Amino acid sequence: MSLPMKHEEKHLINKGHYGFKRAIFSRFGLIFVLLIIQFVILFGLFAYFINLLPHFLGATFILDAIMVIYLFNNRMDPTAKITWLLIILSLPIFGSLLLLYVENDFGHRKIKQQVDKLINLSKNDLKQNPQTYQALAADNLAEANLATYLERVGNYPVYRNSEVTYFPLGEDKFQAMMEELEKAEKFIFLEYFIIKEGYMWGNILDVLIKKAQQGVTVRVMYDGMNELSALPHDYPEKLAAVGIECKIFSPLVPFISTHYNYRDHRKILVIDGQVGFTGGVNLADEYINKEHRFGHWKDTAVRVKGPAVKNFTLMFLRMWNIIHEHDQDFAQYLAIEPKRYPEAAGYVLPYADEPLDENKVGEMVYLDILNRAKHYVHIMTPYLILDEELITALKFAAQRGVEVKIILPGIPDKKVAYSLAKSHYAELLDAGVQIYQYTPGFVHAKVFVSDDVRAVVGTINLDYRSLYHHFECATYMYKTANISQIAADFNDTMAKCERVTYQTIKDEKLSLKISGKLAKLIAPLL
Template sequence: MAAYYGIIKALFFFKEDKNINQKHKVVRLLDKGRRGLLRGIFSRITVIAVLLIVQLLILVASFSWLSHYQIHLEVLSGIIVTISVLYLVNSEMDRLSVITWMLLIIPFPIPGSLFLLYTKIDWGYNGLKAMLNKNIEDSIPYLTQNQNILKELKQNHSTTYNLARYLSGDSDSDHFPVYQDSKATYFPSGEAKFKALKEQLRAAKHYIFMEYFIIDEGIMWGEILAILEDKVKEGVEVRVMYDGMIEFSTLSFDYTERLEKIGIHAKAFSPISPFLSTYYNYRDHRKIVVIDGEVAFTGGVNLADEYINEIERFGHWKDTAIMIEGRAVDTFTILFMQMWAVTDSKTNNNYADYLGLHQKPVISDGFIIPYADSPLDDDKVGENVYIDILNHARDYVHIMTPYLILDSEMEHALKFAAERGVDVKLIMPGIPDKPIPYALAKTYYATLMKAGVKIYTYTPGFVHAKVFVADGHKAVVGTINLDYRSLYHHFECATYLYHNSEIAKIEKDFQDTLESCQEVTFETLKNEPVTTKLLGKVVKLIAPLL
């Protein structure tokens, strides 16, 4: 756009000014606009887009060619549909996913079945999976569980013991130990997290690890980057990793090189390249900061100005975060290093060099379990933790989430908790960031409300928080939304708190936020625009693919 603006501006000056100096200015502007236009045409994003379109056209042409063999094609289609349906009916997919695939395969047998095969083979991600699995295996010796903690949970807190045992790896799960010698600090806003983060970054002595889904140039990232530059000059090791998708939206393709020039080790996770692959479906949605192995941050807050309300996008931005101190930081350190090592074998990835640096005295505050979820295995850790909270709740479960695209298991857990008399409340955005997920979320409202779930919309703006709090003694703060993207397709992380003093603050924040919300009723649902209702119902057919 800047290139076009330059050309228009140049033409405007040419029309109005006869002065020779202005003519030279026009020539310079035209040349700048021309060069900008050429950079746009031959940029990496344009080349990638063109090559992806070419591959899609080849696929379409292949189907067109097959259509000439009509009789044979009909027989082939019948065989393919039968095989595909048998596979779907006997698969472990949830009910809605099976229906979605059938709606795609039955009318379009060959392309639909090939698409199903393509997603199941997951062509293009095998190397990523193999490397990540190796990194996880290498890190297992450093994520050991203190058995005395598990014994205490088993004796006094049996239901939480079962979840802790599952997360700590005693039941063929990943290895996420439960810690006692740690504490948490909850932040009810991006602004609060930003202030604490800057203080901790300035105190760094050894290393700073940062992993974010979104980094956007502005006030927030500018202030943090200035601190990181100073720390590099002091000899602190700084690593920054962000999801490769944002190279299409907020950062330039050479941004890692720009950071490297100032001494910051940087990389983009899974950058987009000009080849069709399911690899791109797996995004790094985590938000992790680790400082000296002593302090860690996670939560919903990315490094962009809307998260601290320096700019307004979708009204007031409500978000949350959490800071961990003590032994529990080890899990976040290892999670970062596991992901970093996926595509970097040169940097020092010796876990022992970055653990055991806990020099600050920390008074234990309940039980803390940092954990992560990966789309590259069959274990839905994020969803399992949420469902466990719902299934064992006695009094209440209060939830903040920006999106609501549920599989049958999660929908059943929410409804069953409410039907048992548990006070289940959800706070959703009042001003959406995306119209399609917003319309889709509303298709779940009526059935949840009939079961007794109460739903509220945050009228000042957008809720980006991902929070579960239950019965005054359980809570989760992390990056995991209630949608298919987070629960199935993204790398995610969170912190589970049990009998921790910050849980009361999390519940208070929920109640404070509730004061700015409007309850959804059957009357308000009835008065929704017809276009919103229709869009939600249509899109729900392909919800698992969103």
Template sequence: MSAKYKQIINSRIFITAILVLIQLTWLVIFFTNLTKHYALINALFTFLSVAIVLMIISKDENPAFKIGWLIIIMISPLFGALLYLTSGDKKPSRKLQATINKEHVRWRDELRQEELVLNEVRALRERAAGTCQYLNHLSGYPVYKNTEVFYYPVGEKMYESMLEELEKAEHFIFLEYFIISEGIMWNRILDILTRKAKEGLDVRLIYDDWGCLTVLPPGYVWEMEKRGIKCMSFNHVVPLLSLVMNNRDHRKIIVIDGHTAFNGGINLSDEYINEKERFGHWKDTGVKVIGEAVWNFTAMFLEMWNAFKKTDEEVDKFRPHVHHKQPFATDGYVQPFADTPLDGESVAENVYLEIINQARHYVYIFTPYLILDNEMKTALCLAAKRGVDIRLVTPGVPDKKLTYRLTRSNYMPLLKAGVKIYEYTPGFLHAKSYVCDDEFGVVGTINMDYRSLYLHFECGTFFYRSKAVKDLKRDAIKTIEESREVSKKDIKSGLIGSLVNAVLQVLAPLF
């Protein structure tokens, strides 16, 4: 047997798939043997299906979720009921909620909004202050001044800056990522982390176990620990049919010495810096934050770390001014924020809606996936109808063909309302960015799809009247010029195509 096949057989994804297949086979055999009691079983599952339907209807959830599941159960009561029981509840497990919520409550006391800063925003624009206040109240992360934001239009530029700042680290480095893949990008960073750990710095790493399932070897946590890097994998993958794996840590954060942070759509893998070509040119965006607002990113990381490590450490030593005695420069107002599936509040979507609803002149949006609920679709259409220049940029080369089809199935109502849509023809656009009216900007990890907006742990950087807003706008215009505008004629479908699109639209929340 070749080394390649041995590697596949010994991989975690192969072992997980085999175990899940065994469970599926067992279920098929189990239900086949029950056919002799068909009448009783049919009655039980009819009752179960009705109970689940009533439960779905009574839930305080997005109507699109409800409709998708109701149709599946209507088509196949037995299969639909079983599928919902194993994977239908988008809320995290009680254990996961209890683990994180306890630490989240503690951090509310460490994140206090300075009213003077909020009042300054209010004096500039009342509605902007309302957005900041919403983020503080619901997400728990204040708005700051005494902070600078530096925008990066491609992963390569941000990577260079990351290496420079990591080399400057003197006290601690925190990293939290959805995907880490061995290669040029990660190996260079890992060399620095290993060296810094040997020098006595506090180096910690969180990676999502599902995101890294196929790209990191088993036992990677221990490999990091041997290098002196404290490490944990988030929500460890268990090979069971229950899909509680829905709730992933999709964040991308680096914090250095408490005063410098990186955030954006860029994972630690070679395609993000175009060292490996997958779908043409990989377009992504990110920001470097320097100043008081970095405390929000530090809080996000330590909340997750301490919740799972069961530690109760003194956190004041990680504050921005501890290792940066000079005053920070001021560049507008900056509010890093987190969104979690724990509270039932769609914080990220509501921030996007706030920007769209208060836009006066333009909103330019980068998103790799465009899977919209009714609220978002209505907001975009209404803004375009009242004269706001709404432009969306999506990938010209898809990473997932079915998701790409679903993205394009959302185009027509937007185009009819006057929204302009562009596809990034050089390759795959993975960026998640908003820019509005030369005033507002958001760069982060949050896609415009159901998983990001409702299921994952996400984060972003909201900035108001920062120089980074103009940098983001400049990049948006340049990217639009490199892209192809989509017309209604481009997306017309025949009868079969329209039916497929309709089915995908209904099932979109389940993707």
């Protein structure tokens, strides 16, 4: 149990102003300089070999031919193959060597081994209740088939007797989080892509410090990209000083590595094994509209209570133990039996997606919803960077009479991603897909809702980063009471949107159209 914290210690943790000068002379500044030096050296080596190209035309042709043959026999997404083919043809030798480097994935072999090990060690920790599965199969065999898939690839069972609450804004989730954190008695697990000092995190941190002093186990984990601007590199030590365990996933190090490609994009809060949160909301002020960077920030989240929370507990523990293998204390936390909610309708299945295997779980769930929809599929997503499978599924659903509507941001956070999304508009409109832009600001929600019976709320965007490269999570719901609220929120949000038409596409700036078409060439790399 931690001693009461001194005023200056609390001030040190909450201090959040890191100016340009501090950044330049900080650990990040040093890492950045070392990375630039490595890039220059590598580029120089490649340039040297390219200058010798006339002497090695035969070797160049052979190397590029081998890599092209490799590409056509690789299991990667077809769109990514086209991008790599373009790189190889445009940059002989350099393109082939770059592909060879990326495909060898020197940076993530160790982490992949650790992920595989942890999944194997914990694959029997959660067992599918046969009565639950049989009841689901009797209700809808296709839903049971999806549950089978998620249980096989990630060991995440489907549950009944679990209550799910939907939050249509980050502010709503924040209020509920604060209320649940105050009730914590045993442990608090937080895993977030972004934690940034300010009003939201400051209030949460105050509760975490208080709970740690009361003897509650508090663990915090965040992605290493926070070191770029949000948090200092020694933040785990500062939290440890007040009794909070903290780990950074993939911290910045001064070495070029493909490991940087894999980020922890999850947003998970688990309290006492009884309550779990997920959704798009990170722990920073823009997510609750205390700070306005891109107009009004529209986000969503869910709170799960009951047996289904165990899946979130398992997700967190796996990620926690990836970073510096710990004592693998799965049993003591997973043995906790959450309160059951027999009055709660429907089925709940929290699941995760790991980028280091060949299972594109996030995309498979979205495709399953699109392919089984009978009446409608309504989608909210901040990005629309699609592979051919998703484009085909969206178009096919609309062409067979399903109402497919997509809400996207009206004010972008990333100009290139915004222009790339627009490059898909005409093709989707041709198939009957309806597209809307949220004029008040930025949509960060990741929501699928279909036919008033199924929905997904989580962290998974419709882009290559989420679908191929990030650690992600979401909650799948079938016939739960809150699905009507999710559907209603979509309609309420759509009422604040501008519908995309052929005329609005025609009226777009020429620079936006050109940048979108150019970005499409390298979409899998964005």
